Amino acid sequence: MAKSILRLTVNGSGREDAVPANMLLVDYLREVAGLTGTKIGCDGGECGACTVLVDGRPRLSCISLAHTCAGRQVETVEGCATDGRLSLVQKGFHEKLGSQCGYCTPGMIMAASGLLRRNPRPSEAEIREALSGNICRCTGYVKIIEAVQAAAEGAP
Amino acid sequence: MEYLPEFDLLRPNTVDEALSLRRERPDARFLAGGTDLIVNIRRGIAEPGTVIDLTGIAEIRRIARQDDGGLKIGAAVTLAELLERPELTDEYQALREAAAEVAASSHREVATVGGNLCLDTRCLYYNQSEWWRSANAYCLKHRGEVCHVAPSGKHCFAAFSGDLAPAIMALGGTAEIAGPDGRRTAPLGEIYQDDGAAHLRLADGEMISAVQLPAAGTWQSGYAKARVRAAIDFPLAGTAIALRTDGRALEDIRVALTGTNSCPILIAGTDRLLGEAVGEEMAEQLVAMLPKQIQPMSSTFTPPGYRRKVVANLARSLFQRLIEAP
Missing domain, CATH: 3.30.43.10 (Uridine Diphospho-n-acetylenolpyruvylglucosamine Reductase, domain 2)
Structure with a gap:
């Protein structure tokens, strides 16, 4: 299929790739950019495992076309840590045991990161609302909520 | 991949x-x-x-106050953008409640007003993978000969599952439609018909460009919805009500439902309630109007009888909430 040039920023670095019109953002990130942290858990935007940030807001990358993110800032779980130091959200998941099998974790971390940027001191209800589209089959969510609360408390 | x-x-x-x-x-x-x-x-x-x-068309991404006090909402406004507007909480509560209950917050970041109004109808036998559908000889709505919900007929019963349409219909809203012959407006209910395989009455090449809500005045409104997984699912049934009272008697009311038919339904006959005292008795009169006007079929995981009960309960409790509101 014919490809056209897609220019966007991924985790702070500008990229330019030849990408077909029908390529999903998740496939672009995993197959073209080589960032396999973003997961595919379902085929219909039902599980949230593929959540990334586009211009700082959560986006389900498995139901977004890559080309519709032209010119945007895309962030994936690989972009969270700086200089080998975990982000506050990642640290929260690590210390509060918010991750078990880990498959949903990248999506959870990105949805939680998007929330804390908009709302640095969310209530438990606001955390639950922001993560309501992200399914976890291991934790029962309690530890995930605690992880996000810990991240919010740890923020300066 | x-x-x-x-x-x-x-x-x-x-x-x-x-x-x-x-x-x-x-x-x-x-x-x-x-x-x-x-x-x-x-x-x-x-x-x-x-x-x-x-999504790159700026003219349909705006929300603008109209000269008559109403609100014009561009079709490509996202539900997240819509929910950030104070006008909704103050004046168009039914639309705020409906938008807030569409899917999950991550969907609402991109899901649009026009998209929700044009949402495809849904059915247990339709919203499945290619493999699943091919193993079942497809269905009447797509590639197949038979409707598995009602095999003896030639009518598709896939359910309309949008949340915004009933709210906008209850609020008296109109759709602005752009097409090859220019722009036209129509009461929102008129762009739908009760056919699961062709529920949108838009001509070829037409699109919804905006929604217009009349000035809210003294109307009170709300939306209530039942779904399997509260965090994310489409409605099994949803009810929007807008009403005006003088504190005692009903001055006007509009009731619209979703999830029960292949299109949103504006309940007819509610004018019989006007001038009567609002209260529990009126709630029962309203609920009694619903059964003959709806037709839930076996298109979801829950049986039609359950959705009939749910829609009645939603209408009853929403009506009570609105008349008890300060």
Whole structure:
């Protein structure tokens, strides 16, 4: 299929790739950019495992076309840590045991990161609302909520 | 890696450009947030040769107060943007409550007003993978000969599952439609018909460009919805009510439902209640009007009888909430 040039920023670095019109953002990130942290858990935007940030807001990358993110800032779980130091959200998941099998974790971390940027001191209800589209089959969510609360408390 | 079928992607900057691209490409579909269309393309139930992305069109991304006190909402406004507007909480509560209950917050970041109004109808036998549907000889709505919900007929009973339409209908809203012959407006209910395989009465090449709500005045409104998984699911049934009272008697009321038929339903006969004292008795009179006007079928995981009960309970409790509101 014919490809056209897609220019966007991924985790702070500008990229330019030849990408077909029908390529999903998740496939672009995993197959073209080589960032396999973003997961595919379902085929219909039902599980949230593929959540990334586009211009700082959560986006389900498995139901977004890559080309519709032209010119945007895309962030994936690989972009969270700086200089080998975990982000506050990642640290929260690590210390509060918010991750078990880990498959949903990248999506959870990105949805939680998007929330804390908009709302640095969310209530438990606001955390639950922001993560309501992200399914976890291991934790029962309690530890995930605690992880996000810990991240919010740890923020300066 | 599971690529979508091939298509061209076009990204116009104006409505006129979008309409002219659509005219040139009869196989094209309009795309906004993609939470419905991309999933359907992925499952093989939508097969556009061209996808026209409307999200870059600034003129349909605005919300503007009208001279008559009403509100005009562009079709490509996202539900997240809509929910940030104070007018909704103050004046159009039914629309705020409906928008807040569409899917999950991550969907609402991209899902649009126009997309929710044009949401494809849904059915247990339709919203499945290609493999699943092919094993079941497909269905009447797509590629098949038989409706598995009502095998003896030739009518598709897939359910309309949008949340915004009943709220906008209860609020007396109209759709602004852009097409090859220019712009027209119609009461929102008139763009639908009760046919699961063709529920939108938009002419070829037309698109919804905006929604207009009349000035809220003293109307009170709300929306209530039942779904399997509260965090994310489409409605099994949803009820929107807008009403005005003088503190004792009912001055006006509009009731609209979703999830029960292949289109949103504006309940007829409510004018019989006008002038009567509001209260529990009126709630029962209202609920009694519903059964003959709805037709839930076995198109979801829950049986039709359950959805009949749920829609009655939603209408009763929402009506009570609105008349008890300060």
